[in-house]
Every structure is written in structure tokens, then in C-alpha cells.
Amino acid sequence: MDDSHLSSAAHRSFVSDSFALPKFPDTIEWRTGAKMGRFAGVDYLLVDSLLSEQELLVRQTARQFVDDEVLPVVREAYNQGAFPRKLVSQLGELGFLGANLEGYGCAGMSNVEYGLIMQELERADSGVRSFVSVQGALVMYPILQYGSDAQKEKWLPRLQSGEAIGCFGLTEPDFGSNPSGMRTRAEKRNGEWLLNGEKTWITNGSVAEIAVVWARTSEGIRGFLVEKGTKGYSTSDIHGKLSMRCSVTSSLHFSDCVIPAENQLPCAKGIKAALACLSQARHGIGWGVIGAAMDCYETARTYTLTRKQFDDKPLAGHQLVQEKLVWMITEISKAQLLALHVGRLKDSGKADAAHISMLKRNNVAMALECARISRDLLGANGIMDEYPIMRHLCNLETVKTYEGTDHIHALVIGERITGIPAYR
Amino acid sequence: MKIIVSVKQVPARDSNLRVASGGKWLDDSDLSYEINEPDAFALEEALQLKDAQGGEVVVVCAGPERAGSTIREALAKGADRGIHLVLPEDAVLDALSTARLLRHAVKNEAPDLILTGLQSDDLGYGQTGVVLAELLGYAHATIIMQVEVLDGALRVKRELEDGWFQYVTLPMPAVLAIQSGIKKLRYATLMGIKRAKMKPVETILAASLGLELGRAAIERVYLPARSKQSQILTGAPEQVAAQLVEKLKFEARVL
Numbered sequence: 001m002d003d004s005h006l007s008s009a010a011h012r013s014f015v016s017d018s019f020a021l022p023k024f025p026d027t028i029e030w031r032t033g034a035k036m037g038r039f040a041g042v043d044y045l046l047v048d049s050l051l052s053e054q055e056l057l058v059r060q061t062a063r064q065f066v067d068d069e070v071l072p073v074v075r076e077a078y079n080q081g082a083f084p085r086k087l088v089s090q091l092g093e094l095g096f097l098g099a100n101l102e103g104y105g106c107a108g109m110s111n112v113e114y115g116l117i118m119q120e121l122e123r124a125d126s127g128v129r130s131f132v133s134v135q136g137a138l139v140m141y142p143i144l145q146y147g148s149d150a151q152k153e154k155w156l157p158r159l160q161s162g163e164a165i166g167c168f169g170l171t172e173p174d175f176g177s178n179p180s181g182m183r184t185r186a187e188k189r190n191g192e193w194l195l196n197g198e199k200t201w202i203t204n205g206s207v208a209e210i211a212v213v214w215a216r217t218s219e220g221i222r223g224f225l226v227e228k229g230t231k232g233y234s235t236s237d238i239h240g241k242l243s244m245r246c247s248v249t250s251s252l253h254f255s256d257c258v259i260p261a262e263n264q265l266p267c268a269k270g271i272k273a274a275l276a277c278l279s280q281a282r283h284g285i286g287w288g289v290i291g292a293a294m295d296c297y298e299t300a301r302t303y304t305l306t307r308k309q310f311d312d313k314p315l316a317g318h319q320l321v322q323e324k325l326v327w328m329i330t331e332i333s334k335a336q337l338l339a340l341h342v343g344r345l346k347d348s349g350k351a352d353a354a355h356i357s358m359l360k361r362n363n364v365a366m367a368l369e370c371a372r373i374s375r376d377l378l379g380a381n382g383i384m385d386e387y388p389i390m391r392h393l394c395n396l397e398t399v400k401t402y403e404g405t406d407h408i409h410a411l412v413i414g415e416r417i418t419g420i421p422a423y424r
Numbered sequence: 425m426k427i428i429v430s431v432k433q434v435p436a437r438d439s440n441l442r443v444a445s446g447g448k449w450l451d452d453s454d455l456s457y458e459i460n461e462p463d464a465f466a467l468e469e470a471l472q473l474k475d476a477q478g479g480e481v482v483v484v485c486a487g488p489e490r491a492g493s494t495i496r497e498a499l500a501k502g503a504d505r506g507i508h509l510v511l512p513e514d515a516v517l518d519a520l521s522t523a524r525l526l527r528h529a530v531k532n533e534a535p536d537l538i539l540t541g542l543q544s545d546d547l548g549y550g551q552t553g554v555v556l557a558e559l560l561g562y563a564h565a566t567i568i569m570q571v572e573v574l575d576g577a578l579r580v581k582r583e584l585e586d587g588w589f590q591y592v593t594l595p596m597p598a599v600l601a602i603q604s605g606i607k608k609l610r611y612a613t614l615m616g617i618k619r620a621k622m623k624p625v626e627t628i629l630a631a632s633l634g635l636e637l638g639r640a641a642i643e644r645v646y647l648p649a650r651s652k653q654s655q656i657l658t659g660a661p662e663q664v665a666a667q668l669v670e671k672l673k674f675e676a677r678v679l
Contacts, residue, residue, distance in 0.1 A: 040438035046454065053493045054617060057500060061611045095614025107614035 038067055039123065042294040045333045050340060051112070058113040062120035065094060070124040074246055078125065078391050081245045083207065087128065092162030096121075096132055098140035104156035106140070112343040115287030119339075123291030126395035127246030133288070134203045135159060137280035139166030142212050145276070146223060146268035155210055155225070167208035169199035169226075169252050170274050176201075177408050178423070179214070180271045184254065186215040186224060193217075193224060193259040195232070198251060201402070205250025206235040212265070213252070214274045223268035224259050232257030243394040279353050282403050283346060286359035287339045289367035289399060290332060292392045296367075297328040299387055300374035307379075315377070324373050331366045338362060354416040361409035368396040425479035425573070427470040428533060430526055430540040430553070431463040431498060433491040437545065443645050449516075450645065459494045462541025466602040468609050469571055470539050471502045477573060480504045482533060486525045486630065488513045499620035500612035506625040515630075519551035521637040526552070527559045528633055535597060537578070542567055542601040550601075557599035565592055566601040 041048070041063075048056065069090060077084040091097055095107040100114035109117075114136075122129035140159050143151055158164035175181045184197025195215055205211070211226040211233075226233055238249045268274075304315035304325070315321045342359045345351035371393035375382035382389050400406050408423075415421045435441060435450055436458040444451040459467070470481045483498040485491050486509040495506040507529045511517070517525070530538065538557070543550035550566075557564030569589070570581035582590040583603050612620075630637070655671075657664045672679045 038438050043454075048456070053496065054621075057493070057497055057612060057617055058614065060497075061613070061617070065611055093613065094611055099614055105615075107618050109614055109618075113614075 039063060039298070042298060042329070042332060043336075044329050045337070047333070047336045047340065051116075055110070055113050055116060058109060059116040059120060061094060062096070062117045065090070066120045066124045070121070070128055074125040074128065075385055075388075075391070078127070078245045079385060081241070083131070083246060083248045084128070085207070088131075088162040088165065090162075091132060092160060095160075096136075097162055098136040098144075098156070098160050101136065101140055101144050101156075104144070104152060105160040106156070110343075111283065111346040112340065115284065115339055115343045118284040118288035119291040119294075121291065122288035123295045125246050125391065126288065126292060126399055127244045129284070129288040129291075130203050130244065130247045133281045133284045134168055135162075135166055137284055138168035138277050139208075139210065139212050141280050142168075142223060142265060142268060142273070142277050143225070146265040146273055147225075148262070148266050150262065151225060151265070159210075164209040165204055165207050166210045166212065167202050167204040167250075167252075168277065169202050169205075169211050169213040170278075171199060171201045173198060173200050173251075177405055179274065180221070182214065182216055182221070184213070184215040186217045186222060186259070188217070191261055193261065193264060195224065195226070195254040195257040195259055197254050199254075200251040201238070202235075202250050202252055204248055205252055206237050207248050211252060212277075213254070214271075220269065221271045221274065223265035223273060225263040225265065226252075226254070226257065226259060227263070230257055230259070243398045245394075275353065278403060279356050282356050282360040283342065283351070285399060285403055286342065286356065286363045289363045289396065290335050290339060292396060293328070293332050293335065293363075293367035293370040295388055296370045296374035296392055297325070297332055299389060300328070300377040301325055303378050303381070303387075321377060324377060328370045328373060331370065335363045335366050354412050357404065357409040357412040360404060361406055361413070364396065364400050365406060368393070368400055371396050425473065425477045425537065426482070426533065426535045427473060427479065428482050428484055428530055428535040428538045429463070429467045429470045429498065429503065430484045430538060430556070431467060431494055432460040432485065432541075432544050432546075433457050433487050433494040434460045434544055434546040437461075443647065447644050447646065448642050457490060457494070459497060460541050460544045460546075462543060462545075462602060462604045464541075464609055465604050465606055466539040466541050466600075467498050467501065467503065468607045469568075469602055470537075471610065472607065473537070473571065473573065474502070479536075482507065482535070484526060484529045485509065486517070486522055486529075487511055488515065492625070492627075495625055496620050497612055499623045499625070500616040501610055502616065503623075505623055508625055508627045509630050510627055511630045516547075516640050516642055518638055518640040519549040519555050521635075521639070522552050523555035523559055524635050524637065525630055525633070526556050528635065529628065530556075530560065537596060538562070538599040539602055540599070542603055553599050553601040560597075560599070562597045562599050563594040564599040564601070565594055567603050568600045569603050569606045571600065 070087060073084045096117055098106045099109045099117055100111055102108040118129055121132055140156060143155050159166055170179050172182050172184060186193045186195050209228045213224045213226050214221055215224060232255045234253045235250045241249060304321050307315050309315055338359055342351055342355050345355060371389060374389045375393055378387055378389055381387055411422050436456045439456040440454050442451045474481050481503045482505055483495055483503040484507045485495050488511050492508055495508055499506055509525045509529055540553040554564055565580055565582060567583045568580045569583050572579040577593055577595050578598055579591060579593045580600060582592060584590055657667050
């Protein structure tokens, strides 16, 4: 074989040892597949110009991961009602579990960076984002905030890597919006705790190695770490969900369940401790749902540009359709600014629960409305699983209710501006 | 093993690409930028070689201020340090000028290997790596799909046309121009992004080097004109079929 064209100088000892003709290049998939259908972002108001280089890089990692690894599996996972467990270790490796916490292998990202990750994950599916929210904000956060050094060392590295999964047990069958009425009790006996009661609507419940459980004691509400396999502790999954089908939802049952004293969270005192965890998670939700809204909007925009009706004109060229697209992009842009502002407040230590209530309530309602409008714009195709709309729509109905219902957040804001609590 | 990866920052292919009003370049008002795709694979190859062999990966980039973000992305993925040759925002260099700049950054490093993408996604010269090798007097090979380190030498797999591959052995130091798509790219993990902040980036103002940088000028940027042509072939079916195959092969080039 002639390889003289390779040797531009005589002193270089090139040896062309062989030629080969394979059936097909074995690498074609990465070359063409990886870049197909990349999400280019939704940024009407140039909100990206308010983000730092590092924030953009974090989002890029999350965005690429979602495009490459999450989107290809969510449709099937949702249809099967199966949690895509293979994502867990990848989420851990990338640093997405407990991303905004410091130490124990956590990356110590800012709240804005954390929010951008949630946004990208929920662009794929609210259930996947819920998994990450619960693990980071409702399990790792309370252990880091209220746990002993031994508890932190035992659990945080494993939770960060995804080797262990956690869940958060606060809601009970009879106490949802009013958690302080909880009936689950922990009594001290011979230096141990005896736990009795039931928790329900618990994300990750049956797949969790560790449950952060809140219970009434003679000293007030306290938090406990309940390990899978503890005698008297069992879980059962909630079946028949038509929403959040990528995510495991369970009930937790405690029947004379013996918890060693060292598994109590020493610094968690009162319902406030549990509510502080919820503030962490709700902040992430306020960002996450923007991702779902972006996916709905972008799907509807592309669809209406492609589909033609009446005089061979794209649907997007009709006034009623444009008005709907404009409503969505306007609300998404406002939601982005709200999330960014609250995220910055949180980073500077100035965000309180009432601020986060506005973020959660507004953005979830906005995203749900975007999903409904997009469903409308896609016509009959809007109900099909080949488009993400119906999945987002069903998921967002859950997101409107969990982590503080829309109504409860209205009352939190109402109390803040009037000084009058109106919950009862 | 000391590996230098030469990368370029280019307009992101997913961003809003519009020709600027002057018709000489893209409108950059809402343009986002990314690492040139073949360079991302060169970086990945370098990081995998480092994972296997140990050593150091140094990322070099000639570009305006904003290109610093591409260097930091490479550091977040695992490169050890960076060298930024800072150019004015509107600089358009020819391949020789870019190679001269890169040589300046590389010459004191004495690397074993220089990897770069086989071409850039914006200007697409496909020459910079080869010219750099010639300036340095290094061996070089292009369109590389696989790199194997032998004792003091490299065995590489090149992609030729029509699905043919060529295996070449060459001495080090060498410059390899890497083909896109040869490996799965790693992500910049959050810990990697955090660690990148501590890694050194040396900044050199290109203008301060006193190099002769011949400037290429772009005369006009435009979208390819779309045209529709219809041809009706007439004759006996077997002749028409033969003509059709001929046209599909040599005009449409789809067969």
C-alpha cells in the first residue's frame, strides 16, 4: 500500500502497517446520535446574561446529561410506572445529589446552580426531579443540618453517590396540609425509641435505605433516621397513580418499631425543623417546573410551526395560536426572573419561607397552565405519549399539590402581607 | 506523558445563527459559544490517555476573552492547566497565524503529544494542526479515530474515505488531528467544575508576542441558495433506470 502522501519529511519514520475495511464504522452513533435534538434553551429576555460562567457550565452539564441519558428513558419508564433506577449512580457521579450542600463529597454549589439543575431535570420529567429533590433537600439536608457527626459520616457520602436512597416521612393519611397534627408517636423506652404510626405519599419510600421520619414525642416533634430492615418498619407502594409514574410513592408503616437513641436527629426540634427542609425542596420545585414549562412551550412552538391548517398556513401563523404561545413565553420569562431572584436571595441568606411560597405557587401554576395550553395546541396529538405534554400535565397536577398546596402557599403569602393567619 | 490539547471556541450550533447586517459574520447579539466539537473529542482522547498512562494535560486556546470559558470547561473535565492566547474580539486568523500563536505557547512545554480536532466548526480550514506540526518539526497524522501508545511511539487508526481505515505508526512527539465522535464525551461534573477554579490559566496577549499574524478577511457570509430543479427522464424503462442511477450516484451523490 502506498502511504507516501503521509510522509512530508524524509526523517520521519512513518510506517503504514495496514489498511482495513470494516462493515460499518463502529462509532457512527456518537457522531450523529448525541447531537440530535439538543435542547437549545428558552431565553426570550436574555436571562442567561444574568448568569455567571460557572452557572452556565453547570446548566450545560445538566442539559447534556438530560438530553443524552434521561430523555431517552423517561417515556418508557412513565408508561411502565417504573422508576429509572439506572440514573441514580449517574446523578451521583455528576454531583447532582445534594449539589448545594457542603462537605461529605457534596459539590457546594450555589442555590442558583442547584436550581438550574432542577430545571433541566424537570424538563425531562417531574418524577426524576422529585427523586433528586427528596434525596438532596429532604434527606441529605436534614442529616447535614440536624444530624450528629456519626450520622453524617455514615449516610451523607452514600446518599451523595447514590449508593443509598433516602425518603422523607412527614405527611400522614389524616394530616397533609396540617403536618403539626401528626399522630405518629415516638416514646422513649429503656434508652430507645418506640415508633408507632403511618406516613403516606412518601416519594422513594420503598426504595429507600434510610427514612427521615418525623414523630410526636413528649418533648414535641422530633426527627428520626429509620433504616430499612428495622423490625416493625414496613412499606407498601401506592399503585394506580396517573401522575408521577416515573417516581416511587409509598406508605411507611411503623408498628412498635425500635429506633436506637443514636438514630434520633439531635438538633431537629419542633415542626420548624421539618418545614425548613420543605423550604429547600420548594425552592428547587420553583426552578424545576420552569423546565417542564419550557419543554411544553418548545414542543407546542415547534409543532405549530410544522403543522399546517387552512390555506397551507402553519398553525403558528394564526392569531389565536400566537396569543397562546406569547402567553407561555411571557409567563416562562417572568418565572425565570422570579426563580433567579429568589435563588439569589437564598444565596445571600435573605430568602425566607414566604418568598419561596411565592416562587413555588406562581411557577407551578404557570407551568401547569403552559402544559394545558400546549396540550390544546397539539390537538389530538397532545394526548399521545410520543409528545411529552400529557406526561408533564399529569405530573404537574401532583406538583401543584405536593410540598405545600397552591392554597396553603397562598395563605402563607396572605399571612405575610396581612399579619393574619387564615389557615383555620 | 505530557499532552497538549489545542481547542477553539466556536458559535454553538444550537444557538440562533443569523448573518450580521454587514454580511461579514454572524450576528453575535444572542449568540452562545461552545467548544469546537472535534476539539472536544481531542480533549476526551487526551484525558483517557492520561487516565491510562498518567501525566499531564494542558489545554491551549487562541481566542478572545470569552474563550476563557472553554478553557475552564476543559479544566472542569480534568485538564490540569490552561494557556490562553488572548486575541481581539473580531480577530479572524488564517491557519498559519493560529499555528504560529500556538507554537509560541507550546514550544517551551516540550510535550509528547499534541491533540487537536481535525477542523473547526466555524471556519473549517482543517489545516491548523498540520501547520503547527510542520512549524514544530513534529510528526503528524490526521482524521484519527484511535490512539495506542507503544514504547516511545504511537499507533493510530485513521479514517479514510468510503469506510476504509488506515493504521499508521509514528514517533513522538507528534500532532494528531482527531476525528469527531470517536469516544463518548465525559461531562464536567460539579466537583470538577469546583476544582477547575483552583487550576492555573496562563494568559498571554497575542499582540504582545510580536508575531507576524497575517489576517484573513471574510468577504461575505451567506446562506446557501436553495434551488429546486426537476428533470424528467424519457426513454425506455431500462435506459431511464440507468440514467437515474447515474444521476443519483454522480449528481445527487446519494448512492
